[in-house]
Amino acid sequence: MEILVSILIGVMTASAVYLLLRARIFPVVLGLSLLGYAVNILLFASGRLQLDSAPLVEHGLAQLPDPLPQALVLTAIVIGFGMTAFLVVLALRALHELGDDHMDGGDRP
Amino acid sequence: MNHLVVLPVLIPLLAGALLLLTARAGKTVERSIGLLATTAMLVTALALLSQVSAGELMVYYSGNWPAPYGIVLVADRLSALMLSLAALLALASLLYAISGEDRLGPRFHVLFQMQLLGINGAFLTGDLFNLFVFFEILLIASYALQLHGGGRARVRAALHIVVLNLLGSAIFLVAVGAIYAATGTLNLADLAAKVTTAGPGQTGLLRAGGLLLLVVFALKAALVPLGFWLPPAYASANAAAAALFAIMTKVGVYAILRVHGLVFGPDAGATASLLSPWLLPIGLLTVLVATLGVLASRDLRRLLAHLVVLSAGTLILTLGLNSEAATSAALYYALNSTLVGGGLFLLADLIARERGEAQTRLDCEQAVARPALLGTLFFLGAIGVAGLPPLAGFAAKLYILQSAYLHTAASWVFSAILLSGLLVIIALSRAGSALFWRTGDTDGLLRTPAGLLPAAATTLLLSGTAALMLGGGTVTAFTQATAAQLADRTAYIDAVMSNQAVVPSPQRKGGY
Numbered sequence: 231m232e233i234l235v236s237i238l239i240g241v242m243t244a245s246a247v248y249l250l251l252r253a254r255i256f257p258v259v260l261g262l263s264l265l266g267y268a269v270n271i272l273l274f275a276s277g278r279l280q281l282d283s284a285p286l287v288e289h290g291l292a293q294l295p296d297p298l299p300q301a302l303v304l305t306a307i308v309i310g311f312g313m314t315a316f317l318v319v320l321a322l323r324a325l326h327e328l329g330d331d332h333m334d335g336g337d338r339p
Numbered sequence: 340m341n342h343l344v345v346l347p348v349l350i351p352l353l354a355g356a357l358l359l360l361t362a363r364a365g366k367t368v369e370r371s372i373g374l375l376a377t378t379a380m381l382v383t384a385l386a387l388l389s390q391v392s393a394g395e396l397m398v399y400y401s402g403n404w405p406a407p408y409g410i411v412l413v414a415d416r417l418s419a420l421m422l423s424l425a426a427l428l429a430l431a432s433l434l435y436a437i438s439g440e441d442r443l444g445p446r447f448h449v450l451f452q453m454q455l456l457g458i459n460g461a462f463l464t465g466d467l468f469n470l471f472v473f474f475e476i477l478l479i480a481s482y483a484l485q486l487h488g489g490g491r492a493r494v495r496a497a498l499h500i501v502v503l504n505l506l507g508s509a510i511f512l513v514a515v516g517a518i519y520a521a522t523g524t525l526n527l528a529d530l531a532a533k534v535t536t537a538g539p540g541q542t543g544l545l546r547a548g549g550l551l552l553l554v555v556f557a558l559k560a561a562l563v564p565l566g567f568w569l570p571p572a573y574a575s576a577n578a579a580a581a582a583l584f585a586i587m588t589k590v591g592v593y594a595i596l597r598v599h600g601l602v603f604g605p606d607a608g609a610t611a612s613l614l615s616p617w618l619l620p621i622g623l624l625t626v627l628v629a630t631l632g633v634l635a636s637r638d639l640r641r642l643l644a645h646l647v648v649l650s651a652g653t654l655i656l657t658l659g660l661n662s663e664a665a666t667s668a669a670l671y672y673a674l675n676s677t678l679v680g681g682g683l684f685l686l687a688d689l690i691a692r693e694r695g696e697a698q699t700r701l702d703c704e705q706a707v708a709r710p711a712l713l714g715t716l717f718f719l720g721a722i723g724v725a726g727l728p729p730l731a732g733f734a735a736k737l738y739i740l741q742s743a744y745l746h747t748a749a750s751w752v753f754s755a756i757l758l759s760g761l762l763v764i765i766a767l768s769r770a771g772s773a774l775f776w777r778t779g780d781t782d783g784l785l786r787t788p789a790g791l792l793p794a795a796a797t798t799l800l801l802s803g804t805a806a807l808m809l810g811g812g813t814v815t816a817f818t819q820a821t822a823a824q825l826a827d828r829t830a831y832i833d834a835v836m837s838n839q840a841v842v843p844s845p846q847r848k849g850g851y
Contacts, residue, residue, distance in 0.1 A: 250506065255498070262505045269512045276516035299519065302468060306512055309475045313508070316479060317501050320486075320494070327494045333502070334495070 231279055235271065242268035255321045255331045259314065266310040270303050343390065344399035344414045346383045347422050347459040350376050355452035362446070370437045373448040377433050380455065381426035388419040392817065394824065396834035398465070405838045406465075407526035413465035413835060416821040417670070421462045421593055424674060425586050427803075428681050429455055434796040435685050436579035443488035443577065450487070454480035454583060461590050465835055467518065467525040470594065471511050474559070478504050481587065484580040485572055492575035499568050507558040510551055517548035528835035531601045531828055535608045542609040549603050549613045553595065560591025560651045563625040570632060573644035578688030581640075582681035582800070588651040589673055596658060596666070596825070604828055615661055619748055622656025623755050625649075630759040633766045639687045639699035642770060643680065646724055649759065650676035656752060657739050664742035666822035671815055672735035675807050679723040679732065682800030686716050689793055690774060701773045712794060714775045716801055721767040723804030726760050731807035736760060738815070 242264055249261025277299030284291050325331050354376030361368050391397060391414055399412040414422075433451065441447040457477025464470050482504075486497050519525055521544035522533045537545055554565070561569040569588070573581050595614070603613035629652050632645035650672070657669040690707055691698045697705035707713050719730070726732040736756060743752040807814055824830070 250502075258502055262502065262509075265506070265509045269509045269516075273512055273516040273519075276520035278520075296523075298525075299516075302512075302515070302519075305468070305472065309472070309508070313475070313479065313501075313505055316482065317505065320482070320497060320501055324494045324498050327489075327491050333498065 231281065232275075235275055235279060239268050239272050239275075242271075253333055255324065255333060258333060259317055259321060262317065263310075263314055266306075266314070270306055270310070273303050273306060274299050341390075341397055341399070343383065343387055344397050344412050344463065345401070347380060347387070347426075347463060348412070348456060350380050350383065351452040351456040351459065355449050355456065358449045358452060359446075362449075366442070369448045370441070373433055373451060374430075374437070376452060377426065377430045377455070380459070381423070381430055384419065384422040384426045387414050388423050390414075391416050391419045392820075394820065396824075396831060398835050400838070406835050407524050407529035410469055411465040411526065411528075411835055412463040413528075413831070414463060415831070416817065416824050417593070417597070418462045420670065420674075420817070420821060421586075421589070422459055424589075424677055425455065425458050425462070428586055428677060428800070429583055431685070431796045431800045432579040432582040432681065434799075435582065435688075435793050436577075438790060438792045440488075440577055440579050440688075444486075446483075447487055450480050450483045451579075451583070453477075454484055456480075458586060458590060462593060465527050467515055467527060467530065467598065470598070471508070471515060474511070474590075475508060477587070477590070478508075481580075481584065484583070485576045487577050487580055490575070492571070496568070496572040496575050500572050503558065503565075503568050507555050511555045514548045514551035514555065517544045517551065521545045521548065526835070527598065527601055528832045531604070531607070532832050532836065534602055534610055535606060537608055537610065539609070545610045546613060549599065549610060550617075552598060553614060553617065556591045556594045556598070557621065558591070559594065560588045560655065561625075561648050562591075562621050562651060562655055563628045566625065566628075566648050566651070569648055570641055570644040573647060573684075574638065574640040578685050581644075581684040585647060585677050585681040585684065588647055589654070589677055592651060592654045592658070592673070595655070600825055601828055601831060606828065612661070615659070618655050618659030618661075619751070620659075622652050622654075622659050623751060625652025626656060626755045626759050628652075630762050633763055636766070636770075637701055639690065639701060639770055639774065640684070642701075642766060643683050643687055646683070646763070647680050649763070650680060650724075653739070653756065653759075656755065657742070660743050660746050660748075660752070662742060662746075663819075663822040663826050665739070666825060667815065667818040668735065668738040668742045670818040670821055671731075671738055671807075674814065675723065675731040675735050675804050678800050678803030678807070679720055682716075682797055682803070683720045683724065685793065685797040685800065686713065686720060689713060689797060690717075694774075699774075701770050707775065710775050714771075716794075716797060717771055717775065719804070720801045721764075721771060723801065725763045725767055727764065729808060731804045731811065734808055734811055 246261045246265035249257045277296030280295055283293055283295050286297055287294055354372055358369060358372055397414040401410040454477055457473050457480060460473030461470060464473055482497055482501055486493050521541040522530055524530055558565040573584055599614050603610050605612050629645050629649035633642055636642035636645055654669050654673055657665050687699050690713055693707040694705045723730045723732045726736040743749050
């Protein structure tokens with residue numbers, strides 16, 4: 231399972247980097263979101279992956295999952311969501327102000 | 340447990356919330372709340388400074404949870420010093436802003452307080468993940484402050500900052516994940532204790548995490564090659580926002596000093612002195628690029644933005660010398676460059692207001708209405724930032740050179756600092772003569788100059804360099820003590836992990 235998850239994170243990050251290198255703002259926003267997902271799964275995996283274990287705590291179970299990465303991922307999701315929302319609004323504003331959806335915007339040198 | 344430690348985080352948070360509620364009460368109420376909160380912050384920071392100056396580490400366990408499970412805030416000499424600096428800078432910026440700049444867009448005061456919340460929190464936190472959270476708070480507030488007033492240049496610069504910093508946040512999280520996977524903790528003190536015993540299987544992850552953190556902090560501190568977002572952003576921002584931003588690069592430098600100094604210090608086992616091969620070259624390169632930027636600027640604001648990058652580069656260069664004396668010198672330099680940098684941004688806006696159309700372009704066309712006042716302030720600031728006697732910039736550079744004297748890379752440090760100093764003097768004197776001397780057109784002099792308050796705020800910051808020179812002995816004694824405290828990692832670990840301050844919870848009735 232570790233190999234599957236790491237391949238998943240790798241593919242997502244690679245696609246995100248490709249999208250980030252585009253010149254237009256929309257692919258960049260998509261790339262940043264995709265990178266956010268990849269990072270969240272990576273954070274989640276930093277607490278070790280386990281199958282068939284209790285979600286948080288269960289009496290008599292020898293191996294319990296690590297709750298901290300889950301809390302970190304939750305926080306990261308919330309922050310990432312807010313930041314992406316801000317970026318989308320800013321991108322719209324830039325489209326109006328600069329009349330262009332290029333990352334360097336408007337009458338670029 | 341002393342609750343003073345949490346106040347620098349609570350005051351701006353509550354003030355910001357209050358400001359949101361009183362949004363319809365008018366500008367006077369908003370301004371009073373903002374000023375009151377910022378003054379309270381300065382008082383708190385100074386109280387903290389006097390309490391920690393004896394060498395005590397004040398640890399605050401939020402919710403009374405013991406470390407490393409709960410969230411801790413730690414105030415030591417470095418934190419208190421940076422908090423006081425931030426509060427002083429904020430107060431002057433706010434005084435400048437209330438003379439009219441806060442009318443340019445909505446919610447200026449809320450954003451200002453949120454920005455301070457993030458900055459203060461980053462200086463106080465003793466936990467890597469909370470450092471991330473406070474970084475995000477200060478970033479999202481800084482995006483909005485940077486955009487305050489709107490306009491093409493601001494929007495274009497903001498787009499770059501937001502995308503870059505979102506990428507930086509992702510890298511920060513990867514680093515946090517790597518470090519957590521290797522050690523199982525994110526509390527800085529616990530982390531510092533655990534890296535010394537890290538096995539060979541964890542070293543790779545730890546190294547990767549530590550170096551990724553350097554990338555993130557270098558992005559915040561605008562070091563080469565990650566700092567090219569800064570000049571257009573700071574040059575286009577409002578004066579009050581730009582002046583406050585003068586401390587933002589120092590937050591990045593602070594994070595490097597704190598996290599890497601504490602966790603990846605010289606006694607950190609397999610990851611010891613992780614950064615020592617990196618800081619000096621990065622600092623040298625940043626100084627070089629920023630000096631070229633200063634020389635090439637055709638606008639005063641852009642020149643000042645490059646000076647901010649230059650000061651961050653000089654700081655990293657000095658920290659790269661890796662000695663207690665160098666750390667002390669870097670702190671003294673940081674105090675001076677932050678105050679003068681902020682003051683010069685305010686001054687640039689005063690000049691722009693009086694020159695009208697010509698703004699701060701360095702082309703000898705338009706005179707200012709009050710050449711004597713603004714010229715004197717510019718002279719003071721230029722001397723302070725370029726490092727000429729008799730002001731503190733000179734003492735700071737001398738201190739840095741003195742601490743570098745016996746280092747193997749001394750020739751590099753000496754040539755970089757002296758040469759950049761010379762070139763900055765040339766650039767600033769060229770700028771000064773274009774703005775104040777070789778002015779042909781005096782038609783625009785009918786414009787009413789800005790009132791007394793903006794000039795007073797500018798003078799307050801610029802006179803900081805003179806105050807630092809006059810109180811040089813006291814300040815350097817304090818920065819030396821700070822550097823010694825930073826080098827004493829065991830004291831930090833013991834203070835945080837001892838949990839002696841935790842009040843025992845009241846006995847539960849009837850058991851679970």
